[in-house]
Amino acid sequence: MSTWPKGELNKIAGTDDLHISPFRDDGKTYGTPTWIWSVVVDGALYVRAYNGHKSQWYQAALRQKAGRVSAAGITRDVSFEPVEGVIHEPIDNAYKAKYKSSEYLGAMIGTRARAATVNIVPRASKN
Secondary structure, three states, X not given: OOOOOHHHHHHHHOOOOOEEEEEOOXXXXXXXXXXXXXXXXXXXXXEEOOOHHXXXXXXXXXXXXXXXXXXXXXXXXXXXXXXXXXXXXXXXXXXXXXXXXXXXXXXXXXXXXXXXXXXXXXXXXXX
């Protein structure tokens, strides 16, 4: 699975409770879940690290490239892909629309968090 089922993505897009758990250094144990903002743009799920490259979950996500997310009653094993390029503007716009009343919005569309943007891609479940 490399794309989100539309129903799941719609549920995740409509909630504010995404928890991200990159693997620990052993590559098997999930890290402590971290609550984080998420947005959906063109059928893809994105998150940003408030503290930029210094965020522990972000460093683990880049190092391990996989983990788990939970939101809206959905738990999925996922891969983490760093984001670069022109997609940042639509992601900024999605953050502005979803979190417009938050005092933290400026930081989440600022240079520090923008540099630590991750695409979360579902992995095929092991049966």
